């Protein structure tokens with residue numbers, strides 16, 4: 001079988017992978033050990049495979065790996081800073097927004113992209129953004145609350161950073 | 168799924184892409200966002216030709232109208248201030264209803280048209296706005312009315328050429344209104360029926376210009392020409408809207424599938440026509 005090389009950044013690390021030209025990004029990420037990228041419907045409907053591509057949420061099951069050449073990917077493995085959870089992860093835990101957890105990586109990353117572009121979303125905007133992430137356990141109320149709480153935490157953090165990092 | 172694919176090409180220019188498509192012939196497939204190509208999983212594909220490196224992701228002024236590049240994503244159209252303002256924002260509104268955020272970040276306008284699904288949402292406002300599809304082949308570029316672009320379910324008159332952009336002329340001005348309506352099973356599902364309408368009224372409240380386009384109710388996105396003719400020249404009121412809605416429902420050629428029955432689609436086609444025309448009337452300052 002023919003192979004080709006792609007260079008990309010995954011969670012801030014430079015990678016050079018050998019892939020087949022027809023490989024899907026979902027398969028390659030899981031093959032390389034990023035199991036937080038979940039395999040769900042494999043047709044763009046459930047959002048379990050969501051990753052951030054250059055900061056934008058995409059379904060890894062609907063992309064050829066070759067399309068990620070030269071791009072930057074964030075998977076759930078890269079969301080926390082070492083041992084320090086991201087405010088979104090904290091909020092999901094605090095609000096009981098994770099039950100079986102299968103949808104959580106995709107929801108968290110999609111919510112992350114939302115909050116980066118819209119730091120103060122309304123509940124409707126959060127619901128609209130999460131409409132591509134199915135959850136069979138929580139009924140969506142808690143994930144939505146958690147995202148709104150995380151938005152407040154993000155805003156507090158960036159305000160603290162702006163006021164000169166006053167301790 | 169795509170184990171038979173032998174090569175993934177990333178051409179850097181339109182001529183290079185066109186050449187590759189000819190060279191690889193029937194085994195070649197254009198990939199823009201990939202959202203239809205991957206779900207369809209055609210095992211005959213031998214070469215993928217990624218066209219996202221051709222600089223076709225623009226939304227820009229073209230004379231009095233607009234040009235949308237083939238690889239502009241649904242997100243970029245939905246979030247474009249210009250598209251949200253142009254023709255009461257019906258192109259942006261249609262883009263905003265396509266699937267989820269994740270899907271809209273990948274799916275392109277060109278892919279939506281070239282895939283030629285009867286339910287292609289972007290086709291509906293673009294048809295209503297008399298858009299032109301511009302294709303590039305080995306003998307140069309050629310524009311064709313979008314109404315001639317679709318030839319059947321999944322079929323276009325592209326014939327191996329590359330769709331480069333769609334051109335949207337400046338619509339009539341004055342007392343006008345535009346509306347896009349979509350009925351779906353859920354937030355992220357494809358349309359059961361989608362519909363766009365545009366009206367221009369004269370000083371006496373008579374219809375000078377009417378456009379109605381509908382999706383998912385025929386083998387391809389359709390103009391409802393009989394309904395448009397029903398409106399033309401007459402004073403806009405509830406009776407006229409009812410007659411146009413009935414004409415659009417008669418013109419629809421829906422089928423039954425797992426999402427909805429043909430009867431339901433036909434009824435909803437009438438209902439959405441009336442809803443869209445009332446919205447247009449309101450924008451045109453006509454109290455009905």
Ligand SMILES: Cc1cc2nc3c(=O)[nH]c(=O)nc-3n(C[C@H](O)[C@H](O)[C@H](O)COP(=O)(O)OP(=O)(O)OC[C@H]3O[C@@H](n4cnc5c(N)ncnc54)[C@H](O)[C@@H]3O)c2cc1C
Pocket residue numbers: 043044045196197198199200201202203204205206218237238264265266267270273274275276277278279280281282286287288289325328329330331355356357358
């Ligand atoms: C979960 C899900 C939900 C969806 N929801 C909607 C919806 O609500 N509304 C809707 O309309 N669609 C919907 N779609 C369908 C699809 O996402 C859209 O049709 C999308 O716009 C396709 O664009 P793309 O760039 O991904 O196309 P691709 O998959 O890259 O291409 C589609 C087809 O067009 C050809 N092609 C692409 N670009 C060109 C070009 N420039 N020149 C010549 N040929 C070209 C390709 O070879 C292929 O045959 C949905 C799909 C999924 C998976």
Ligand code: FES
Pocket residue numbers: 038039040041042043044045046047048049050059060061062
């Ligand atoms: S696995 Fe990708 S959207 Fe479901």
Ligand code: FES
Pocket residue numbers: 097098099100101102103104134135136137138
């Ligand atoms: S927590 Fe189980 S699917 Fe969402």
